[in-house]
Amino acid sequence: MASRFVDRAVIHLAAGDGGHGCASVHREKFKPLGGPDGGNGGNGGDVLLVVDPNVHTLLDFHFRPHARAGNGKQGAGDDRQGAAGETLTMHVPSGTVVMTEDGEILADLIGAGTTFVAAQGGRGGLGNRALSSKARKAPGFALLGEPGEERDLVLELRSVADVGLLGFPSAGKSSLISVLSAAKPKIADYPFTTLVPNLGVITAGEVVFTMADVPGLIPGASEGKGLGLDFLRHIERCAVLVHVIDCATFEPGRDPLSDVDALEEELARYTPALGGDLADRPRVAVLNKIDIPEAAELAEMVKPELEARGLPVFEISTASRAGLRELTFALAAVVEKYRADQPEPEPEQVVVRPKAINEDEFTVIEDPDEEGAFIVKGNRPERWIRQTDFGNDEAVGYLADRLNRLGVEDKLAKLGAQPGSPVTIGDVQFDWEPSTPGVAAMMTGRGTDARLENNNRIGAAERKEARRIRRDGPDELDGE
DSSP states (O other), X not given: OOOOOOOEEEEXXXXXXXXXXXXXXXXXXXXXXXXXXXXXXXXXOOEEEEEOTTOOOSHHHHHOOEEEOOOOOOOBTTTBOOOOOOOEEEEEOTTEEEEETTOOEEEEEOSTTOEEEEEOOOOOOOOHHHHOOSSOSSOSOOOOOOOOOEEEEEEXXXXXXXXXXXXXXXXXXXXXXXXHSSOOOOOOSSTTOOOXXXXXXXXXXXXXXXEEEOSOOOTTGGGTOTTHHHHHGGGTTOSEEXXXXXXXXXXXXXXXXXHHHHHHHHHHHOOOTTSSXXXXXXXXXXXXOTTSHHHHHHXXXXXXHXXXXXXXXXXXXXXXXXXXXXXXXXXXXXXXXXXXXXXXXXXXXXEOOOOXXXXXXXXXXXOTTSTTOEEEEOHHHHHXXXXXXXXXXXXXXXXXXXXXXXXXXXXXXXXXXXXXXXXXXXXXXXXXXXXXXXXXXXXXXTXXXXXGOOOOOOOHHHHHHHHHHHHHOOOXXXXX
């Protein structure tokens, strides 16, 4: 079965979730108040894309588009930290461009070892030892781990070739690369024989360079006609573009000069996604099939005009191999000069993060869908919501303290929020109850918060006084 070349894939990635922190109290003989010793949860694993020179296609991503990294482990007592989640490394070919579904380019991966952090693992939650303070000496809660980042990305392979062959279908591009290199592309005399890019490695003296034979270009390709954009993106990195011109075509209305004009017009209309301008790339014209007498005559006629346009012209035949040596060394010289002008790509670590913002910034707006309700937006408040265990009253109280210190309550009050007003932060909506600064320092039961208790239970002091009255009787009032 022939191998498939896949140069575009949509992948769905999920980084690992952070492990939850642990709420624990140290227990040891003769040490009844050992203090909090809950460890932190481990961070979730990242999803990495790494350039591997042994990978040449995106085929694996086409058949397995879903990937997930390992989750972090929960912390434990005795200050034991949770293990970090396993990082997932995915290998991509050099020249892979990473984009969002909207077409925004996030990274251009060139050079063996270049790494892109495609999805960031969630942070592990703090254990109660890390949360202890003078005001809260033995927290009865811990923070939850944050969920890992989930992303849908588009991978596109833009061939990393030094020489790009341009030409109408059946112009002889595949034949040219097959005689200059060890590449064995499919060759036949009908349009669009080449459906995928073919790469060949060519040696000219001490210079080794690569040549890309990609699907045929036709008028309208810049607008997606024919194989259009599937072809054009593969020439964005080429050092030199070669017009392969069929001098033996029998199609009416076609001649070498009109072929070059048509291809140049398509190149002018195409805007490379990676930046730059294809008009700046050196051009070479190759007049092919001169082993045919009529083609040789036509080549002699059009050569002066092409040279007048500033194009170096070479007359060749892939059948008889005439002119190939001169062409090979000429291309090697252009490639060598281009390389000398370009910095050598070095492996790098690419991490895409949200745009830098002041974490203390947040906004409070009125909820357009619910009268008297409010929405709080901001990096910190939304992260704190994800970290909070709403089944633990003390954890909810700790969240209230943090929001109050950040100034959320002041803004709610200024906007007219009343006790009981619905407030939404992230995915959670709750009824707002203004907190009193400093209440967090009150001594309460572990896992509870005085502000959230709403019961009529008799306190210990009242029970003690009731026992005294039953034992001694009520005190006599003075003067009776």
